[in-house]
Amino acid sequence: MSSSLSPIDEREDYTKEEVSKLINIIESFEDDNKRVIYLTLIYTGMRLSELWKATIKSDNGIFYFDLTNKNLKLKTKSSYRVIPLHDELVRNDVHKKLSKALSTLKPSSISHYFTDYIKPKISSNNKKVLYSLRHTFATQLKYADVNPIVISELLGHSHEGMTMGRYANRYLINVLKEAIDRLEF
Structure with missing residues (x-):
């Protein structure tokens, strides 16, 4: 069933203050596995389903999520990409802890826990959901003056036009890393 709303009207991104509140909540978790997963979603803009597929x-010296394996089932051709780990993820040892977290938890449990226990502490707005973290990621990079084409590449969206879509190569990992580290919450 398709929605009559435009994508921008279906969901709203979180404010920086709401994300800060979210980070404070998840940093207090005794369950390190959940904390690692939610931090990763905040600082990568990945879809929840992509997180379980990424390596x-x-x-x-730059850690990154690799979603380039063509055997993966991703949403679009542009979804096959790399996403550098934000400095905050490296400080939290996500590169060491994520594998255990993903083997311990299921996407549905992450989604339900967010909806039932975390989100009510952040916002009562029904348009703000777990997926809104992806919108927030894009909006905050935009506010940080990151090139829109870099934002598209990080999100796995296609580049507009023939030149960027067909002829231009992807950005180097260090350019993507510099962009993603502009996120501040």
């Missing part, structure tokens, strides 16, 4: 690799 973490390293290139010249």
